Amino acid sequence: MFNKISYLQYFLSLPVKPSLRTVLIIPFILQILAVASLTGYLSFKNGQKAVNNIATRLLSEISQRVQQNLHTFLETPQQINQNNANAIKLGQLDVQDLTVLEHYFFDQLEVFNQVSLIGFANTNKEFISAEIFPDGSLTIRASGKSTKYNLRTYTTNKQSTRTGIKDFGKPYDTQRRNWYNKAIAKQRPVWSEIYPHNSGIALYIAASQPAYDKQGNLQGVLLSNLNLSKIGTFLQNLKIGKTGISFIVERHSGRLVATSTNEKPFHSNNFKTQLAENRIKPFLAIDSKDKKTQCTSKYLKSKFNEFKSINSSQQLYFSIDGKRQFIRVLPFQDNRGLDWLIVVVVPENDFMEEINANTRTTIVLCIVALIVAVAVGVLILRWIAEPVLALKKSALALAQGEWEKRIKIERSDELGELARSFNNMADQLQAKFSEMQDLNKALLQSETRLKQFLDAVPVAISINDPYGEIYYNNRAVQKLISVDLLPSIKPEKIAEYYQIYLAETDYLYPTDELPIMYSLVGKTVHIDNMEFRHPNKTIPIEVLSTPIFDESGKVIYALTVCIDITERKKAEKILADYNSVLEQQVTQRTLELQREIAERKQAEVALLESETRFRLLAEATFEAIAITEQGILLDTNQTCAEMFGYELSELLGMRVMDFTAPEYREQVMQKIRSGDEGIYETVCLRKDGSTFPAEIRARVMSYRGRTIRMAAIQDITSRKQAEEATVLAERNRLAQEIHDTLAQAFTVVIVHLDTASRKLTTDIEVAQKLIKAGRDLAHSGLTEARRSIKALRSQLLEDGNIFNALNRFATQMFSPSNTHIVCQLIGEIYPLSPDVENNLLRIGQEALTNAFKYAQAGEIQIELAYQESQCSLRIKDDGQGFDIASVSVINSFGLLVMSERAECIGAKLTIQSSPGQGTEVSVLVYRE
Template sequence: MVLFLTTLIQGLARYSAKLSLQTVLVVPFVLQIFTAVGLTGYLSFRNGQEAVNNIAAQLLSEISLRVEQNLQTFLETPHLINQSNADDINLGALDVENFAALEKHFFNQSKIFKKVSLIGFANNNQEFISTEKLDDGSLTIRTSGKSTNYNLRTYTTNNQGKRITIKDFGKPYDTRRRNWYNKPIQTKAPVWSEVYPHNSGIALYIAASQPVYNQEGNLKGVLLSNLNLQKIGDFLEQLKIGKTGISFIIERPSGTLVATSTNEKPFRVNSAVAKLPENKIQSFLATSSNDLKTQATAKYLETQLGNLGSIKSQQQLEFKVKGKRQFIQVLPFQDNKGIDWLIVVVVPENDFMEKINANTRTSIILCVIALMVATGFGIVVVRWITEPVIALKKSATALAKGEWEKTLEINRSDELGELAKSFNSMANQVQTTLKALSENESRLQQFLEAVPVGISIHDTTGQIYYANRTAKQFLGIGVLPKAKSEELTAVYQIYQADENQLYPTLQLPIVRSLAGETIEVDDIELHQANKIIPIKVFSTPIFDENGKIVYAIAAFIDITERKQAEAILANYNQILQRQVTERTLDLEREISERKQVEETLREQKEILQTIFDRIPVMICFSNHKNEIQFVNPEYERVMGWKNEELKNVNIEYLLAECLCSSKERALAQEHMLAEEEKWLDLNIKIRDGSYLDTSWIKIQLTNGAIIGIGQDITNRKLAENLSILEERNRMAREIHDTLMQTFTGISIHLGGALQVISVDGKAAQEHITLARELSRTGLAEARASVQGLRSQSDSERVSPFLANNNLCNAFNQIVTQSSTFTDSHINYQVQGIPYLLPLEVENQLLRIGQEALSNAVKHAKANVIQIELAYEKTQCVLWVKDNGQGFAIDCMNFGNSFGILGMRERSTRIGAELTINSKPGQGTNVMVSYKRCII
């Protein structure tokens, strides 16, 4: 023991020798106080943690119970609605065949039950009716069946539940393929469906389904009440779980996230392109949640408990997230209809530790205060002991920094006083010596700065230790960069003379001098941003007293003027000889060019004469007196006068001969006097007395002469008349395809409204609403047609059905629209794999199909209309067949039938083959075949 204490004391003595006197005196005293206070605070903290565990257990149990009770009520409501509706159906209060009554009943229920998102019914005929509550609280009607061509159509409603407008025409919808429809039929009891995405792709639903049977046990259909999982999350979000606690629900055994209080949606959007909106989203595992706390908790449960289905009762657990303890309450939630969920509540320990942490902070503050007081007291005592030593240390430090004016003042007569006097004497001597050295250094630096030669001093690594002002100007720098030998050429842009290459590092004069050489070179260039400076360098090493190289000094001057003089002298004779040779070649070139110009002029004269004689326009040249000098052969051919006959004839006389109308003569004279060069159309009389349509332009030369250029425009006039006729035909087809077909539909709906207005006001209102929609469509097409006419385009206006669709979808929309104003059954089929056709072809095929469908409804009085669109490899074929009254092809006057005439013109326009087969009483078959151009 004695040996141990001896060793410890020796070790402390050695360690304390390295510490300051103040530290050795103060630290032991401070440590005693700090240890006592810290131990008290630690024991208080531990007692607080035990209290936190008890409070956390109580809070978690209370919150879990509240979630369970509210969730029980929330999930019972949809099944109570279904059971109520099933009782009404069994008692006869609700008729499942009367969809209008079901629609009104569901609408009233949706207004009462705020938390249920959808209430509906589906039968085994693929018919479906429901009311759905949107996020903004408004109610919509969603239905599919024969009337909607089995597409899920959505209607907006007013406060009374009346349908207003079609919000979405929808996609094909077969309830028999849905889990919520099949599952209750299989179990023959009320059940919960699987979680599935809403048709719009904006939410996840879970459906409470119940089958309905008649007295014979036959299935009538399935009742449906849907819950939006986000509503459960909204409830969880309203709970106050400590300060930062969360609660979430996961499905067993999959671990899929059902709802959470973190405002995170229980689904994610797929990045891949989806055919249907409902395929855009999908649920995800809680272990992949974006919320760190949810994800960590789910992973812990999965790791700690293994199979989530093994949890049979309430459990309390704890784990750490980023080193912070979390309390967990896990509560199974099940019912007899298929729900098997886990309710998880997570509360961080920090939510309960606020007061305990406050006490801990108070203890720390008290420890710090005690430490500060003890330290202050110790410093006062130690300062009284060590003040003379510290003063001596400060004076020595100031002396080392060059602060000579600070002297040591210790008014003592002991050893420290004598030491202070000796220290002040030594400081004065050192100050005098350093001042002399500084003055010598300043004079040397002034000498170096004044020298008109660049001087640089480099240390043994090649880095510049000093450079005078001239050197910095040469190098183009203000502040010396830290560049060693291997970096000098790149940093200072040192190149070999007359070569675009950096100077070799090992050949640099300063590098060679650092190796012991004294060298002089003049093959170096300094490249700056806008100039190149050739320099001559002299370099030599500098040795210390032991003969070791410690520096190398380089001196360099600008030799630009010398290089220029050498280059001028070397190239003078070559320049003189080259100039003589170039002048001789210039003379020869001028002679050759003069001959080439003469030859070019002769060739151009021949070309111009050939053009003048053969150009297919009339040319008449007159001098400044308006006397005709000559005309070209084309003028002679068209007008009938020869060149010799018109020589020196005044052009005004010729105008009086050719223009019988005084108005046209005035126009011609005004055209000749105008400065602007433009064409003027004139109907003139030629020599044989006939009249000809011509167009003339006048070109005024600077000497007053006039060149008159004219052309025969008879063929152009004929083409313009044909173009006007073609435009009239196109306008007729546009009016027939848009307004006439729209007015036909409006007329049918208004007639239907008149027939039922006295007995069924609702049906009459539906006819009038559809007639209004058709009138809006017709008005839009009429405006588009007018816009097309204003654009002066040769191509016909593209049908609005093709604006954002392909040909298949455009026909589908037309069939859907036509089905609303006719009792005829319209079937539409597409054969083969659709491919794109030219837009003009698709537009004409769609117009022909519209016309054939309109004729079958309006004239043929058909009960069944079949439309087939076949995409074959070499051709695209359109059939429109009906079982109407038909007509005799041989007796048909196609000139009076605008529809059939328009179909023929359209098929001819795109090069398609149109075939019409019909007999009285046997219906009509219209076929259009368009041959593809396969490359």
């Protein structure tokens, strides 16, 4: 009705007065046209808005799915490297044995089949890896001394056994590779640059990580490679609208990494070449042959200048051939060097087809409704027009003070009733007009005094009429809200216009909870959770709102009082913060005490179990176990008591010197004072005064803040007796052999030569015969000497070859211990000269004896390799090792003997060792 009156006033204000029919019909038609047009427009806009919302959520969901799956996919090779690095650091994985690594990586590759390659490069430029080729074949790739540092590829079966050579390869220096140098330089896990696989049909990216031992020494670099085509396969499986695509680019270079289209992220050259990096080349996303990928990349580059300028998630729109496209760009980065962009593109037409059809149908229906409404409206308005014009004339006359003018309409409908009421109203108005003039003067004076009183009050007071419109505000209100007061504003706009918020939130105060809304329905409300927000400050307020009723109990006004409580809120916040901090401190300390109590109980249980297991093991062993502190015996086992002839209760508290022969006490005390660990021999003293040779294996450790020494004592009387008997028997045999061969032969030669010297002057012919006989005897003696030397060869060699001899010797020596012996034969055995075989055997025996006596090894590896031009023997243990630089060959008899034997047969002897890293002895003999 308000709009119709406004239109009417507009038309009445025109210079040329239109007819009433025109005044009523034209606004009516315009309103219907406006409603129809607005309905169609809103239908289209709401559909478009819905599409935008759906597209935004879809693109966001797809990009997040790509990001999550990509993160999981790329985390796998890094996790493999970390697990392998931990195994190397803990000593669980021997990086020196490339054969073990080869099988280990092959087994890992079967578990993590999304990874294309798992390998390791040591500091000696050796490289070993297991790989699933892009064609799906299982291979082993190796580079080192055996391949002359060429990267050779071997075919395998499912049991990781090499079945042949797939590619003899080319020179390969790991220390020139980006993935090797970058990992060592960063000293942490990194990603390499994207590079082409040497098959020329795929792009790879490498995850590498440096590997260290327990002492922090660099062992090499671990490697896990990914085939980027697997990322493209994942993108192709995503449902992105009907024709949408997704692709990934490098942010710093703009090169295409993967795409959901059938396009490969590299170009193949038309000519053949030996180098993989020349056979295929990655390309920029803007050079893609796929039109959507190319146009999207060009748009992003033109908008942001460079891809590397995109630092946050972006929701964009652009057109291809006049068709609107939705774009979602999401940066993907990690702390290992990856810096990619995930791009999702969906055409608007994938969503708008049905909405456009519905919009066209809505427009047609609106036009039909408009025509029908106009026809009906014209007929109805024509019937209404005449009495309305009469009312108009009367109203104009009344407005000019012509009270005697009356309306004459003889109708029984609403217009007739309106005419009669209008006449009655005119009569009453005329009578009341004079009264109102007097009352208005008195009321004006009263309102003036009331406004003065309210303006003097320091709190904000606002009065609203029953429709929510402002009736009165005092001066304090303007100061509180700091914006222009609007006399008429819709309730749902009050909070937004005056910036009224829920306290300590970013939410506008709910309209239905505003105090004025309660007061307008007759309720009194008191709140303190409201804030006025200004650009430079926020004012918390306390509000009291109450209704004002008339005589009939109807609400005629709503009175609202607002009080600034800024200072009170500050005091409450200080108190709340103090209580919160105090509560957190109490809670944290309580949790710490509970955790300490639980940890202490677990430690006590573990300690009790550990002591019980130790006691059982100590009693079950055949060796004497002694635990001492500063030379005083703290604990022992029953075997120790029986070995020294004491009761178990007598031993506790005795000194170590009481069990040591006098001449060895200084040596033992020196080892105790210096904290020496290891194996040494001494002579022990029993209770009855008798002595016996013993082998001591000592270890120093910390126990509950105390330094204690644990020693395992073994009676080696039988071993010493057997060694002495063996030496004596060998000496007797050598003496007999020399006597029976060389001594007898040389005696006869000397007799013949003496006789010949006497006959030179008397009988030259006899002298010559004697000299000839002596020479023949010398030859015969030489033959016998050689036969004797041959007879002196080790009995081990008589029963077989060097490999079997060393295997038997090691098995006999280490069978009483827990040391694991690994013997490996490489190539086919061919005969060597007896002298070479004997010296190789003696060198091997000396190395094994040293490992048995000093190394305390858990595993010993014996490798004998027969190659075409050379033969090599390698003996390696994982024992305690020694500092090779601090040991002189001249002062160490065992090392001196091995060096002399190697020099005797023209062999190359190499000894490598370091504390805690074991010892390796290798001998290389060139075949004659």
